[in-house]
Structures are given as structure tokens and as C-alpha cells.
Amino acid sequence: MTSQEEAASGLAKQTSRRRVARDPTPRFKAAEREVLAAAERMVPREHLARKVRKLVKRFDLTRMEAGSSALGQRGYAPREVLALWVPPVSA
Incomplete structure (x- = not known):
């Protein structure tokens, strides 16, 4: 293997990214305590x-x-979104 081939293979190893398994648990925005206390x-x-x-x-x-x-x-929790939609629908 020539030095150019070695350099190219080293570069390919550096630039290729390995996919890492992520935690599949959904993440939702946390409720703000000050806002909830005021409400x-x-x-x-x-x-x-x-x-x-x-x-x-x-x-x-x-x-x-x-x-x-x-x-x-992070998205809004489905429970919070549903709580916003129920009153207009029920009226």
C-alpha cells in the first residue's frame, strides 16, 4: 500500500460516522413550576x-x-395538548 492509499484510508476512517443507538423514549417539555403555581x-x-x-x-x-x-x-406532552382541546370541543 502506498502512502497516498494509507492517507486516503485513514481519512475515510476519520470521516465515517458510526450510528449510535438512541434512547427511543419520547422526550416532552417539562411544565414550568412558576406558571403552574400561578395558574x-x-x-x-x-x-x-x-x-x-x-x-x-x-x-x-x-x-x-x-x-x-x-x-x-422536545414536544408538548399529549396529555397537556389534550387538556387544551377538550374545553372548546365540549362547549
């Missing part, structure tokens, strides 16, 4: 928003969450 103080106890949140917590969304990708930016 708890501002929303009355009998408000529809509290009832919707309580209802959505009972849903089994594991299949929907499992279908989410772990790649890219």
Missing part, C-alpha cells in the same frame, strides 16, 4: 379547567406517547 392561584376551585385536567389525568395515553419520537426538539 393554581388564579383559577377558581369549581372552574371547568380544573375538571378537564382531572378528567385528562385519568386517560391512558401510553400508546399515544409511545408513538412520539425521541428525536429532535
